[in-house]
Amino acid sequence: MRDDASTQAAISAVARRSYGKLLAYLAADMRDVSAAEDALSEAFAAALADWSVHGCPDNPEAWLMTVARRKAIDGTRRRRTGEAVADQLKVMADAEAECWEAGDDEAIPDRRLALLFACTHPAIEVAIRAPLMLQTVLGVDAKTIASAFLVSPDAMCKRLGRAKQKIREAGIPFTIPERDIWSERLQGVLDAIYAAYSLGWSDMDDADLLRRDLVEEAIFLARLLAELLPQEPETLGLLAGMLYAQARCRARRNQQGEYVPLAEQDTHLWDATMIDQAEVVLRHACTFGRIGRYQLEAALQSAHVERRRSGRTDYAPEVQLYDALYALTGSPVVALNRALAMAELEGPAAAIAVFQALADDKRLADYQPYWAARASLFARAGNRREALHAYDMAIGLACDPAVRRFLQRRQRSMLAE
């Protein structure tokens, strides 16, 4: 009898390393994510019983895959969804068994990419794409995802279930899309990764481990995607942008745990290695000569970190980058950020005009960064009444206690002047 704890540890290690890869295989064969999940979790359960008696097999992935396929075939028969599917599964299982047995990773094409495309298919509701991707490709459990996305666990499980049902019933393909719809589909994958990332990034309170993990998972996915699609500049742009932002992670809080805005961050706390990595990735992306939203976002991040070398931020190129980004996206958030860069170049008056024009945009009404930026602009322009109200809104809409305290301090010091 083996030590149960060590079996458990071995299984956890395999799950972390290979869950997505295994699930991608099963799901693509069965054209059914939930059935694949069932088969895989049965295989993991069987592993727990078997490995604690016989020891961990030499190639645990192959062992799990063989068992999961058998469970899948049983399940398909049980559900009577057709002998044909079961037979097909069997044929594929036999054909691939050798590769798995040999542990020859290179010989097995990675199907996680196909799974990523299935999870972010336009037929799937936008809001559920990132959660679905995290669950299937990375094996993050539904409860963790629910907490990060601020949704009740029950509702998250149901939504994930509905999305998987849709994949099965609508026959969403597990393939890499054709060239003609390629860019639109890739956009879906990138957007979902970015959604997971920004959720983790926006609230990085020290206690909030869940969300911090989300950042790491998103970066892992972007790296994976860049590996699987080395010829796509936007994929590289997304990865570079996330690395730039992540490099500043430690500087976002001071030693007392208080929030430090970007312009006041100590550049020595920025992770130089990560910034260098980001620069390399972004430069490589630019060699393809196909500009896109994520490359522009990364270029903006690159402009921010320029202060590390020169000691100052040059806002002129930032404004140009925002112009290009606005032309692509038409997003009010981009307009807002452009105005802030303008304020640094020409003073607050021009930016205030833009902010007044944006005030009617419903999408910004409860967008906390809008109110925080508005408060600081009006404070700089000496309009205390407007600044006071904007500070109240920014404080009231803040989720992060450190950000809330920071804004309260700013508001108080304005009043004390």
Add this chain to the structure above:
Amino acid sequence: MQYLLMLFSDETAWQRLSSVEQEQGVAAYRAYTQALKEAGALVGVNRLQDTGTATTVRLVDGKSQVLDGPYVDSKEQLGGYYLIEAPDLDAALGWAARCPGAGHGTIEVRPIWAYPEQ
């Protein structure tokens, strides 16, 4: 739909804060209430006096029994509530996460029982 956000926290922690910190805490709640109001989401809000002021009443064998103290004697106590209007649970959870109370305690979110219109 309406949701009740019940704010549970350790009331002794509040008493331990300095007056400046308390003032800052109150201001954070005021700003949050203001944001709810401007979003058209605020239905009602109240802060409760400490549990030292609580009294419980129930009928035992037809006779009323009055006891000093809160119903549940735990470290975290109901300290106040927001009654809000939100399109769905996710929106209500979004508001709950922004509440200063989520930082120093726990917020229970419950939908209000909707009676069919008479």
